[in-house]
Amino acid sequence: MSIEIAIGSNIRKSPYFAATLRAGVKCFSVYNHTYIPAHFGDPEAEYRRLTTGVAIWDVAAQRQVELVGPDAARLAQYLTPRNLDGTRVGQGRYVPLCDHDGYLINDPVLLKLSEDRFWLSVADSDIHLWAEAVARERGWQVRVFEPDVSPLALQGPKAVEVTTALFGDWVRDLRYFWFRETSLDGIPLVLARSGWSKQGGYELYLTDGSRGNELWEKVMAAGRVHGIGPGAPNDLERLESGLISYGSDMRRQVVPADPFEMGLGGLVDLAGSHDFIGREALARVAARGPARRRVGFLLEGAPAAAGHPVAVTRDGAELGVLSDMAYSRRFERTIGVGLVRSELADDALGLTAELPSGPHPVRVTALPFRL
Amino acid sequence: MSIEIAIGSNIRKSPYFAATLRAGVKCFSVYNHTYIPAHFGDPEAEYRRLTTGVAIWDVAAQRQVELVGPDAARLAQYLTPRNLDGTRVGQGRYVPLCDHDGYLINDPVLLKLSEDRFWLSVADSDIHLWAEAVARERGWQVRVFEPDVSPLALQGPKAVEVTTALFGDWVRDLRYFWFRETSLDGIPLVLARSGWSKQGGYELYLTDGSRGNELWEKVMAAGRVHGIGPGAPNDLERLESGLISYGSDMRRQVVPADPFEMGLGGLVDLAGSHDFIGREALARVAARGPARRRVGFLLEGAPAAAGHPVAVTRDGAELGVLSDMAYSRRFERTIGVGLVRSELADDALGLTAELPSGPHPVRVTALPFRL
Numbered sequence: 001m002s003i004e005i006a007i008g009s010n011i012r013k014s015p016y017f018a019a020t021l022r023a024g025v026k027c028f029s030v031y032n033h034t035y036i037p038a039h040f041g042d043p044e045a046e047y048r049r050l051t052t053g054v055a056i057w058d059v060a061a062q063r064q065v066e067l068v069g070p071d072a073a074r075l076a077q078y079l080t081p082r083n084l085d086g087t088r089v090g091q092g093r094y095v096p097l098c099d100h101d102g103y104l105i106n107d108p109v110l111l112k113l114s115e116d117r118f119w120l121s122v123a124d125s126d127i128h129l130w131a132e133a134v135a136r137e138r139g140w141q142v143r144v145f146e147p148d149v150s151p152l153a154l155q156g157p158k159a160v161e162v163t164t165a166l167f168g169d170w171v172r173d174l175r176y177f178w179f180r181e182t183s184l185d186g187i188p189l190v191l192a193r194s195g196w197s198k199q200g201g202y203e204l205y206l207t208d209g210s211r212g213n214e215l216w217e218k219v220m221a222a223g224r225v226h227g228i229g230p231g232a233p234n235d236l237e238r239l240e241s242g243l244i245s246y247g248s249d250m251r252r253q254v255v256p257a258d259p260f261e262m263g264l265g266g267l268v269d270l271a272g273s274h275d276f277i278g279r280e281a282l283a284r285v286a287a288r289g290p291a292r293r294r295v296g297f298l299l300e301g302a303p304a305a306a307g308h309p310v311a312v313t314r315d316g317a318e319l320g321v322l323s324d325m326a327y328s329r330r331f332e333r334t335i336g337v338g339l340v341r342s343e344l345a346d347d348a349l350g351l352t353a354e355l356p357s358g359p360h361p362v363r364v365t366a367l368p369f370r371l
Numbered sequence: 372m373s374i375e376i377a378i379g380s381n382i383r384k385s386p387y388f389a390a391t392l393r394a395g396v397k398c399f400s401v402y403n404h405t406y407i408p409a410h411f412g413d414p415e416a417e418y419r420r421l422t423t424g425v426a427i428w429d430v431a432a433q434r435q436v437e438l439v440g441p442d443a444a445r446l447a448q449y450l451t452p453r454n455l456d457g458t459r460v461g462q463g464r465y466v467p468l469c470d471h472d473g474y475l476i477n478d479p480v481l482l483k484l485s486e487d488r489f490w491l492s493v494a495d496s497d498i499h500l501w502a503e504a505v506a507r508e509r510g511w512q513v514r515v516f517e518p519d520v521s522p523l524a525l526q527g528p529k530a531v532e533v534t535t536a537l538f539g540d541w542v543r544d545l546r547y548f549w550f551r552e553t554s555l556d557g558i559p560l561v562l563a564r565s566g567w568s569k570q571g572g573y574e575l576y577l578t579d580g581s582r583g584n585e586l587w588e589k590v591m592a593a594g595r596v597h598g599i600g601p602g603a604p605n606d607l608e609r610l611e612s613g614l615i616s617y618g619s620d621m622r623r624q625v626v627p628a629d630p631f632e633m634g635l636g637g638l639v640d641l642a643g644s645h646d647f648i649g650r651e652a653l654a655r656v657a658a659r660g661p662a663r664r665r666v667g668f669l670l671e672g673a674p675a676a677a678g679h680p681v682a683v684t685r686d687g688a689e690l691g692v693l694s695d696m697a698y699s700r701r702f703e704r705t706i707g708v709g710l711v712r713s714e715l716a717d718d719a720l721g722l723t724a725e726l727p728s729g730p731h732p733v734r735v736t737a738l739p740f741r742l
């Protein structure tokens with residue numbers, strides 16, 4: 001199935017949009033009302049660059065929601081079950097966000113820019129509306145908005161070489177999820193050690209959208225000697241690595257899931273006294289145990305990917321969901337991720353994935369995959 | 372520029388997705404995290420069907436946000452500056468939604484299903500998160516969620532014939548924006564006289580997503596004698612008709628605009644006593660007058676559409692924005708819509724649109740176009 005994407009005023013173009021066109025982007029998706037490259041026509045080369053070299057990704061669609069003002073820290077803490085005590089300026093933290101019923105509505109990285117200024121680097125849902133409604137209905141002194149910030153990712157084992165060449169040796173000592181405000185030949189940005197892969201790398205949070213083209217070209221020039229090439233958030237690598245994809249693996253309106261179900265229970269601070277949205281609901285889940293658990297799936301052969309979540313059944317009863325799947329060369333089999341009822345998570349026989357091509361046997365396995 | 376769209380688990384497929392593939396969809400966009408057809412490869416035939424015949428549109432991406440419970444009416448009223456007094460069960464109303472600063476965040480149709488149950492048929496932003504945050508932070512007794520409801524539109528002057536053939540003569544007497552719960556050969560739906568065009572028509576709000584295919588085929592069969600064919604929300608017709616497109620013409624994070632600027636001031640009830648989000652901010656706007664006004668633009672020739680909002684300038688100063696544009700056969704010229712500073716809205720000479728192809732002279736005109 002090859003269908004065109006509409007280019008129109010209702011979807012935003014990233015500051016790197018023109019650069020990705022020049023680089024030969026072949027396929028886009030839409031994320032936070034913004035075009036995001038999906039691939040450049042050679043999935044194997046893109047996977048290889050990510051896992052053995054270095055790739056440049058336009059991830060400007062990972063929008064930032066800025067919280068700034070006297071109550072910014074209070075709001076940040078209220079939005080997430082994770083205890084933020086001890087978070088330092090210059091530090092990022094993965095912060096699941098829940099609604100009042102304890103269901104996940106996003107899973108951003110929080111960047112603490114100063115004691116009263118934070119960014120939420122969000123997955124695909126309108127957290128600026130959520131955070132704004134909460135702040136204003138509480139009458140808190142905090143401004144919530146989307147600043148002019150557009151991340152560009154360098155991912156892969158050689159990303160460190162390229163980033164060092166551009167910014168200096170200090171980037172080698174940057175700890176995971178930590179960041180620093182800096183610039184590149186006058187282009188202002190925030191440099192973080194982060195990215196949506198397990199291959200290592202950095203994200204350059206450009207803070208002047210008019211300079212996307214320049215930044216892209218400077219990175220490409222520095223990366224040439226390391227064989228840099230374009231890529232995009234890679235569904236196969238993320239499946240192999242067991243990374244969560246909000247929107248694919250769960251979405252409030254489609255596949256509601258709580259942090260315990262998603263394996264994020266360790267980030268829910270019910271022992272502490274701090275208040276957060278969903279606390280009561282999550283205390284109930286913690287007391288009774290989660291209804292489902294996040295698992296890996298193994299499928300024989302190489303059935304066509306569903307392209308949407310499908311039911312996992314046994315004897316016709318729906319017992320889980322297979323969110324996403326792909327054939328893995330690394331594991332030499334088809335893998336997937338999803339949720340199954342907790343009592344099946346360790347030992348489930350006779351399960352079937354209801355693929356569009358027909359029922360297909362699946363085996364449950366723990367994440368991360370150890371094959 | 373022809374680029375593929377990624378089909379993946381993170382974007383929802385409508386219940387009519389398979390039917391639109393069979394009907395030969397060539398281009399999709401994404402709206403409310405859902406694929407929505409953009410065209411079927413023959414824009415002229417699609418425009419002609421819409422304006423002289425009847426078209427079938429998959430608009431399931433126009434998701435519903437249901438408000439249900441003792442405080443549902445209270446929440447509905449608090450969410451919009453429009454006074455909802457006197458709204459009857461079975462009646463729909465166009466309800467701009469604003470944030471606490473008075474900026475538009477969506478412009479849905481509200482359907483009153485009963486005294487304590489409403490749907491917001493939303494444009495492209497996560498109003499389920501907004502409405503839920505407001506309701507829960509206020510402690511109101513109302514459940515907010517996205518129900519299994521997927522609109523299918525019949526639009527065009529012959530839509531009434533097709534809809535009558537399917538449902539009976541009563542649909543002729545249905546007033547604009549009114550609706551009735553009904554069914555078609557056992558397929559449950561809500562039938563409304565509405566749709567995002569000025570060509571007349573109906574929307575069938577399917578309430579069982581497993582039956583999209585059946586509903587599509589029944590509509591196609593009934594419409595065959597009237598030359599029905601597939602189409603999609605039509606950017607050219609909406610420009611000619613002056614319809615607002617949230618996401619294109621304004622979006623909170625991209626082109627913030629208040630209801631007065633968008634020509635919706637008549638829907639803002641500052642005279643009444645009811646409280647609503649943004650009331651104080653909108654009272655200030657009403658007192659000083661809006662900074663900008665929504666206008667039509669006329670451009671000589673047929674320059675390539677920008678595909679994104681562009682600045683409108685004079686002598687280098689930015690005085691407005693051209694949101695969207697297209698060549699109109701009906702008016703035999705290129706038209707656009709956007710915002711300009713209020714003092715220019717009636718008489719602006721020497722304005723320039725900063726198109727990607729280069730600066731291009733534009734003339735301001737009132738909406739709706741009278742050419």
